[in-house]
Amino acid sequence: MSYIDILKEAEDQVTPGMSACQGCGGELILRTVLKIAGKNTIVGIPPGCMAGAGVVGWNYANGLKIPVHIPLLDNTASFLTGLSQMYERKGRGEVNMIGIAGDGATADCGFQSLSAAAERNEKMLYVCYDNEGYMNTGYQRSSTTTKGSRTSTTPIGAVINGKQQQQKYLPLIMSMHGLTYCATASPSHMADFVKKVEKGLAASKKGFAYLHVFSPCPTGWAYSPEKAIEVARNAVRSNMFPLWEMDEDGYHMNVRNKTPISVKEFIQGIGKFKNLTEEDINSIQQIADQRFHILMRLAEQGME
């Protein structure tokens, strides 16, 4: 079945009233993952944009049609560990255990519990929607924020301009945990994304599956909402966000750019990058090239 048919036929698991911003990448990611997962699912969504948009419920109501819990910002993977093991124990290992968390809850304060759950190969699918910052609290810097970005805690100042450090590249770190499945995805490449959610869910019945998804954020990054998918596509086309996966056969590069666009082209029209110097742009380009080179080497290794 083509991904279009899959998405057309699957039931949306979000109840009316969800209040994400226009053009939110996180919302699209959440709806897509839960559509594919279906009813027999329990989901943990820690504090962040998706929780703030109401999908974890409000007052006495649920925000989803499936059971949901808002774990702590830093314990999604360990909370789901206990739940997943308990379901396995009850003979209900077929229930999907899914975490959907932002980059702060994943790469920063949630990293310790995430890393440990991945190392123990706990049975769950963990999806990070990476919008490169703490968007729900007003866009503060995280470890996945791209260098030079203007954020609330890395403002453009008279002396210091934006974030001073390069981004931490989490998916590759996750892939070194001995987990069952690890992949990157982008809402601009839906066929690839849908396939990876399906593979991730299947892998989550055997061990830890990790999906790192690019999540463009018009509100925080300062560009028009209708450009969200274009921004996501350019991230892939520029090799800023390569699409790859690691399964039992090793690493695979899923999208190969014959003629990648430059980082300079990718950042065009994105407000948070407005004050980048030529030097900044060159250093980001260098990191993107290096990272892509490493990933290609890993993927080639897998092909031997």
Place this chain on the structure above:
Amino acid sequence: MGKIKVLTGNYSAAEAAALCHPDLIAAYPITPQSSVVEYLAGLVHDGVIDANLVQVESEHSAMSVVQGAAAGGGRVFTATSAQGLALMYEPYFRMSTLRFPMVMALATREMTSPETVWSGQQDAMSVREAGWIQMFCDSNQEIVDMIIQSYMLAEHPEVLLPVNVCYDGFYSSHLTEGVDLPLQEEVDRFLPPPSFHHAVLDPDHPFALDPLTPGPILMKYRKSHLDAMEKALEVIDEVDKKFGDTFGRYYGGAVSQYRTEDADVVIVTIGGMTGTGMDAVDQAREEGIKAGLLKLRFTRPFPAEKIRDALKDKKAFAVIDRSVSFGWSQGPMHMEVKAALADADSRYCHFSAIGGLGGADISIEMMMETIRNLDAHKNEPGERETQWYMVD
């Protein structure tokens, strides 16, 4: 009649937890608790008990993993001390506010700084507003019995709260005593399997566990939590009686008393210092002082009425704390006993005694000094200066 075994406090806690058929145990080391989870790991790996064992990477995850398993309806167990308790504070608070029943052993230890790994009750005292039921043991037998009793208390449908079974690090955790360990079939007859449903996540009954909750609704949750704490005071007595009727050991519920019937002066103890306190009371009696002892077994919920009753006709009391209340120059339990009495200053001679911090000794002679001091001033109501059990 069970099996007589010689066990440390930590092994006592582990053996008792194993008898309660835990579904999941989270294991992470910290002195002086480590041998609790090591012992349980051995039982799981030898196939003696059928529990899931998760070797987590921190106490924060220890409490988070058991929280997840409780959200799947499981009976869970873990143990910690001091810095570990501090690290798990975030999910610890949430365990009680989600009203998940569980039992956690706490081998009490002084909080750093100065750097220390030794005994003290500052860790337990600093979490008394985190919504857990909190009780203190003074023998390894009591540790065994209270772990088993605490699952019944925690899972009582009108309580549904987690319980900390506390015992003094090293003094109890590492020293051996003869213990009458109940047989599995006896425990199985006493303790039914868990049957709580209120917060269990299940695709067959989808709901949001902990949606965003505004103040007016949140206040109802808090009130109901406090009501459950009040109810627990009754259930503690019920469980104590039921346990005593089955196993022949009664503990008196939230407080217990020693030679208080005709006493003029009373020392109030918490945890492992109680044995020393009883010896001091005996010695004081030989000196002609009408001394008695009141042991605080439960500190949350606080047994205010029982304390009022126990001290009703007495003239003087001192509360011996193995921790401090910063800001009051006193021990926290002295503060709370005073609060329970309301008119302490006009009716009693009383003071706070602080000792045993960071593993320091509490001797019979120190307690004798407290008792003699109380006796000398028993007819002069009012609060006297805090006594520090300094060791030169």
